[in-house]
Amino acid sequence: MLFHVRMNVNLPPEMPAAEATALKTKEKEIAQGLQSSGKWRHLWRIAGQYANISIFDVESVDELHTAISTLPLFPYMQIEVMPLCRHPSSVRGDDS
Numbered sequence: 001m002l003f004h005v006r007m008n009v010n011l012p013p014e015m016p017a018a019e020a021t022a023l024k025t026k027e028k029e030i031a032q033g034l035q036s037s038g039k040w041r042h043l044w045r046i047a048g049q050y051a052n053i054s055i056f057d058v059e060s061v062d063e064l065h066t067a068i069s070t071l072p073l074f075p076y077m078q079i080e081v082m083p084l085c086r087h088p089s090s091v092r093g094d095d096s
């Protein structure tokens with residue numbers, strides 16, 4: 001199942017820099033692990049914003065929720081999820 005996910009990150013300005021750096025380091029490690037596994041298919045920065053557009057390829061909504069809600073930055077993100085299905089005019093033979 002494919003999901004388009006937008007994540008807007010809002011770290012509190014009063015958060016100590018070391019804490020923010022530790023969260024981002026852990027987030028990167030987990031995000032790269034999910035990308036290596038194929039679950040986090042695309043990760044794109046939205047230009048000019050501390051936000052990303054991602055494509056997740058997971059087995060279920062529950063798996064998506066677990067992946068997103070266990071990210072270290074989850075408490076500081078506003079997240080929008082859009083489920084995707086094939087477009088009848090798509091020329092792609094698969095879901096890539």
Ligand SMILES: O=C(O)C[C@H]1C=CC(=O)O1
Nearest residue numbers: 009027028031051052073
């Ligand atoms: O920077 C972000 O967009 C937030 C989050 C998503 C992946 C990651 O490493 O951090």
